[in-house]
Amino acid sequence: MHVESLNNAINSSTVVAILIASVAFAAIFNVPGQYVDSPSDISPGVSPGQARIAAKLPFMIFVVFDSIALFISLAVVVVQTSVVVIQRKAKKQMMAVINKLMWLACVLISVAFLALSYVVVGKDERWLANLITGIGTVIMVSTLGTLCYWVIVNHIEASKLRSIRRSSMTSGSRSLPTPYTSDTEILNNEHKKLYAV
Structure with a gap:
């Protein structure tokens, strides 16, 4: 692989890592159903600022997978902005590892989205979440x-x-x-x- 192609691939994966990190970071603070903020709405066992859907399993899956995708993407950005690789073979090896990490981050952010879709559509429209999951999985x-x-x-x-x-x-x-x-x-x-x- 030519050095110029490797450099382009490294630059592209850096941009993708930044985009995934941005999406993952923003998603955790734009939770559907919003947060418990009014003192009159607080039920026993719920703290102010907690997401209203925090106790649901799909939301927990979303938080875990979204967080892992965020940290993987940030790790890729840190490595690519901190490590300068000169040798062609070392660049190929670094790019191979970074590519696999980006695949993993994309899969995790997809699973996080699919899990949250089950919360967003509600119990009555579960078929829609199943359809989205099927399409996304394929x-x-x-x-x-x-x-x-x-x-x-x-x-x-x-x-x-x-x-x-x-x-x-x-x-x-x-x-x-x-x-x-x-x-x-x-x-x-x-x-x-x-x-x-």
């Missing part, structure tokens, strides 16, 4: 499944290329991996393919 699973597929294919192709290079260097004779392609063509095609990190 989209996230297919997206992450496709990305995982490309990561695995990329690693398999990279290991094949390394073994071809090793075998051609050790044998001394330039054996062709397939009847129609040479080592030079394989190396040139390496820069034309899609990289998944």
Whole structure:
């Protein structure tokens, strides 16, 4: 992967991490149903400033997953703004780890949203929350499944290329991996393919 592409990917993931952190931070303070603020509305066991839906399980799931997504995104931002990586291989490794963390943050923020949708639609419109959950699950699973597929294919192709290079260097004779392609063509095609990190 070219250094310029790596730098673009790092910059893009920094922007995405900041956006996820902003959304996660804002979501926790814009809770549906608002907060208990009037002294006359406070029931026993409830404190002023507490969310009205705080005792519901979907809200608890929302708070936990939203908080984890927030802290993962902030950690990514801190790493990317603090660590300067010069070497290409180290940049690729850092980008691979950061990408996986961003996948996790996206999944967590999605689960948080889906959990909160069950609170927002209420008991009578539960079918709507189920529909949203189904649509969101299909989209996230297919997206992450496709990305995982490309990561695995990329690693398999990279290991094949390394073994071809090793075998051609050790044998001394330039054996062709397939009847129609040479080592030079394989190396040139390496820069034309899609990289998944």
